Each structure stands twice: as structure tokens, then as C-alpha cells.
Amino acid sequence: MGKTEERIARWIVETSLETIPPDAVRVVEEAIFDQIGVTLAGAAQPVGKIILDYGREAGGTPEASVIGGGYKTSPALAALINGTCGHALDYDDVGGWGHPTTVLLPTTLAIGEKIGASGRDIIEAYIIGFEVGYALNRSSRYNQMVRGFHSTAVFGGMAAAAAASKLLRLNPQQTMMALGIVASMGAGIVQNFGTMVKPLHAGLAARNGVMAAQLAQKGMVASSQFLESRAGWAHAYFGEDAYDTEAMVRGLGNPFHVQELIAYKKYPCCYGNHSMLDGLLSILKEHNIRYEDIAGVDVEQSYLSVVMLYDRPATGLEGKFSVRYNTALAIREGAPRIEHFTDEKVKDPALQEAMEKVHIHVRPKWAPTTGGLREPTAVTVRLKDGRTFSKAVPWEQIVATQQNPWGEEGLRGKFMFNASLSLPKERVAQAAQVWRHIGQVGDIRTALDLVRGDGR
Structure with missing residues (x-):
């Protein structure tokens, strides 16, 4: 035994x-x-x-x-x-x-x-x-x-x-x-x-x-x-x-x-997107940024990230595991919702256009900052007027963790x-x-x- x-x-x-x-x-x-x-x-x-x-x-x-x-x-x-x-x-x-x-x-x-x-x-x-x-x-x-x-x-x-x-x-x-x-x-x-x-x-x-x-x-x-x-x-x-x-x-x-x-x-997609989404949505809200103002968005990802499985998703379910698609959703339509992850929605020309503004920067295996999958996802918004805004939300500070509670109203x-x-x-x-x-x-x-x- x-x-x-x-x-x-x-x-x-x-x-x-x-x-x-x-x-x-x-x-x-x-x-x-x-x-x-x-x-x-x-x-x-x-x-x-x-x-x-x-x-x-x-x-x-x-x-x-x-x-x-x-x-x-x-x-x-x-x-x-x-x-x-x-x-x-x-x-x-x-x-x-x-x-x-x-x-x-x-x-x-x-x-x-x-x-x-x-x-x-x-x-x-x-x-x-x-x-x-x-x-x-x-x-x-x-x-x-x-x-x-x-x-x-x-x-x-x-x-x-x-x-x-x-x-x-x-x-x-x-x-x-x-x-x-x-x-x-x-x-x-x-x-x-x-x-x-x-x-x-x-x-x-x-x-x-x-x-x-x-x-x-x-x-x-x-x-x-x-x-x-x-x-x-x-x-x-x-x-x-x-x-x-x-x-x-x-x-x-x-x-x-x-x-x-x-x-x-908070969002109906792979959790690997949530640090990025909290950071990006916060930037957009804090600085009153509209989609038309954005020249590009840079997102860092670990080489092991599960949300890089589908760079160009063909279905709604693939979209849940695409950091590019979720970034495009956030800058074009705001916080991702259930209706955003359908086969029809991922083919939306407006979102296809938005995905072209997203640039993924992969942290390689040997990079000193690649310590694991739970590192903050750094996101930078570049505006057409030359300004840039960046944020990296630690995983333990993602909204709806025990360290950063969503609250009763959010859960209910x-x-x-x-x-x-x-x-x-x-x-x-x-x-x-x-x-x-x-x-x-x-x-x-x-x-x-x-x-x-x-x-x-």
C-alpha cells in the first residue's frame, strides 16, 4: 500500500x-x-x-x-x-x-x-x-x-x-x-x-x-x-x-x-485574456479614447500563452483563445460579452479591420522576463496624435479575484x-x-x- x-x-x-x-x-x-x-x-x-x-x-x-x-x-x-x-x-x-x-x-x-x-x-x-x-x-x-x-x-x-x-x-x-x-x-x-x-x-x-x-x-x-x-x-x-x-x-x-x-x-473568454482586457479597458476609459483615435495596440505574450492558439480565429470558440481578437473587441466594442463569440461575429468586417491594429510581441523562452504564464500582460495603446499609454495588470489584481473582489453587484x-x-x-x-x-x-x-x- x-x-x-x-x-x-x-x-x-x-x-x-x-x-x-x-x-x-x-x-x-x-x-x-x-x-x-x-x-x-x-x-x-x-x-x-x-x-x-x-x-x-x-x-x-x-x-x-x-x-x-x-x-x-x-x-x-x-x-x-x-x-x-x-x-x-x-x-x-x-x-x-x-x-x-x-x-x-x-x-x-x-x-x-x-x-x-x-x-x-x-x-x-x-x-x-x-x-x-x-x-x-x-x-x-x-x-x-x-x-x-x-x-x-x-x-x-x-x-x-x-x-x-x-x-x-x-x-x-x-x-x-x-x-x-x-x-x-x-x-x-x-x-x-x-x-x-x-x-x-x-x-x-x-x-x-x-x-x-x-x-x-x-x-x-x-x-x-x-x-x-x-x-x-x-x-x-x-x-x-x-x-x-x-x-x-x-x-x-x-x-x-x-x-x-x-x-x-468578468468576460466569457479564456482567462489568459483577462489581464490584458482589464488593462486595456482601463486605459480606454481613463483617457476617453475612441476607436478612431487609435493607431495601434501592442500586447506582450508568453511564448506558452494559450491565447495565442488562434491568431486569426475562424469561429466564435476559437475567438475565446485569441488575444488578437479580444484586443480588437475591446477597442472596437468594449468589454467582451457572450454575443461577441459567435461564428458570425468573428467574421465581422469591422472587427477584422480592428485586428489589423493589434500587434503581438512574444516573449521568447529564454527572455529574462519569461518567468511563467501568470505574468502581467503588458498592453500599450498608441494614438494617432503620437501619445502612448501602457498598463500591465498583475494576475492577482484582475477584477474578480479574491485580492480585487468584483463585489456582490457584479456577481449577482x-x-x-x-x-x-x-x-x-x-x-x-x-x-x-x-x-x-x-x-x-x-x-x-x-x-x-x-x-x-x-x-x-
Whole structure:
């Protein structure tokens, strides 16, 4: 039996909400609220409609709600669908190891509805899953742009299995088996960013976590050395000498990190754009700059930046991963919105013209300023009258991080708009009231009744 694996499993079993800081509970309650809105908006998108139709045709024992779908199905299938819809717009939060809430919330809701869990049970399991995923990530030198596997999928499956095991009250041996089972489930490739398959990565991670915990509960046995073995999960994904198994457990819950790391999104596009967008939009507002005044915009990017995948996007989804397109949007139309990321919009002649004003400057691998992907994105606006204005917003100061909060008005406004894409107006208000304080809900099924919708 692997010592690392056993220690992680015991931590999952022995940790309770009573030992978790109140700030962590507060932040996760916010994250859940935000994610429900994003999922309802995602259910109305093309990929959302595809995965909703898939679920209807597949059937399944009606034990878990499909948010915005108007039906129930099996817990594993509900997790797949809700996770995919939750990531459909790339409008869900980030932090720790990728996009945590679009994996952990579908996982915990699917299991939670089946067993009648409370809101506090959901929050507890979410936090435990998040911390396990973060411990695995921080103990490695994993970089998705180097290894090629989406970090949300790599760490999300393990985090989801931990959360599902906690909700099912598995014992340490069963929990270890759940983690061992999910270790054999695959991860999504980065090349599928900018397609409908990227959201599927989150859905698959959530489904895998549910399946693994349920199989372990029924007695399925996996290797107990899935982390320490050179033929195990860590070595396969991280590579030779790129991880530390002792570090995986050294800081678990000591301290908790979720309350520092979750960041919400103001814009429905890849988070790699957000430092640039905050800086650029601030310059335009502060100096009252119009599009007609601009001669050009210079944007710095790391050679590893995910938002350089599509220099000239051909689809709306590709546009979410194009720093050139998002820069053009900002100078031409202001802050990016959901309607800006359609196949028709990226072909708009006005935006095509605006993209010609954008100049990308790539920081090479060997440049002294290339220390990682989370460096501030420097942006410079050059005006036709010769003036220039520059700004570089640090990642921790992007609006809607824990260090620079968006505020209640921002979070609520985002929820109300997103939820309205799948729910009638009166139901949106009811859902907002309940989901904003989900920790007060005694049975999660009553809250899910408000957001299942009618599949319109």
C-alpha cells in the first residue's frame, strides 16, 4: 500500500466542515452561485444543446437533475452534462488547478441529489476535492502547454473523486480505491481548446469522479500505488523527476487555499485574456479614447500563452483563445460579452479591420522576463496624435479575484443575466435567492428543483 495514497485518503475521510476556515466556506458559496448561472447560460449554447440531447436519448435512472435541461438522469450522466454546460462559454471560475467549480459542483450535486445532501455537505465535499486537486498540482511542475493535457481534466478527475468519496462517506480504503480508479481515466488535449470538446473535458472529469466513487463503493479494486509508482498517474502526466509525493500531503489543509485562489470571470473568454482586457479597458476609459483615435495596440505574450492558439480565429470558440481578437473587441466594442463569440461575429468586417491594429510581441523562452504564464500582460495603446499609454495588470489584481473582489453587484448581475438564458424571469429571482446562500439549504434537491428548468 502506498503511504502517499493512504495519507491522502485518510485526510479526505477525516476532514470536516468544522475544521475548514469560514472564509473558505464563504468563497465556495459564491463560486457555487456563479457556477449555477454559468451552467444555465451554457445549456442554451450549441454545445450545451448537443450534450442535453445526448442525455435525453441516453436515458438513465432519474436520480440527478440536468441543470437547464428539464429532466433527470443517472448521477454520472448528470455530472457529464452539467460539467460540459458549465464550461461551454469559458465563463466559469478559475483557480488552483484549472477550472475547479465546473468539475466539482456537477460532481457534488449529482451525488448530493441522490443521497439528499445538504448545502453544507456540498460545500464540505467541494472544498476537500479542491484542496486535493491543488495539492497534486502544487507538488508538481505541471504545465499544460508543455505536456499537452488540459489541467482541468488532469487534476479535475482526482479532485472530483475525492469530493464524491466524501459525500458517499467512503472509508479510507474505499476512498483510496476511488482515486486509484479515476487515475486510469483519461484527460483532454490542449489542441481541442477553441472547440466544443474543451467543455467536454470538464464534464468527463466530473463524470469520472462520480463513477470512480460509486464503483469503489461497490467494491471495485484498483492499485493502491497510483501516485508513488513510476508506472502511476503522477509519473505518466508529470514526467520524470517533475513531482514530489511527500509534498502532495505535507500541506493538505494546512492551510486551506481555496479562499485565496478562486477567481471569477468578468468576460466569457479564456482567462489568459483577462489581464490584458482589464488593462486595456482601463486605459480606454481613463483617457476617453475612441476607436478612431487609435493607431495601434501592442500586447506582450508568453511564448506558452494559450491565447495565442488562434491568431486569426475562424469561429466564435476559437475567438475565446485569441488575444488578437479580444484586443480588437475591446477597442472596437468594449468589454467582451457572450454575443461577441459567435461564428458570425468573428467574421465581422469591422472587427477584422480592428485586428489589423493589434500587434503581438512574444516573449521568447529564454527572455529574462519569461518567468511563467501568470505574468502581467503588458498592453500599450498608441494614438494617432503620437501619445502612448501602457498598463500591465498583475494576475492577482484582475477584477474578480479574491485580492480585487468584483463585489456582490457584479456577481449577482452576472448570475441574473446568465440564468435568464434558460429560465423564466420569476424563476431566476427565486433561484438567485436560494443559490446565493446554498449553505442554508437543508436538502439540495429543493434548490435543484428551481434550476432544472423545462429544457426550453
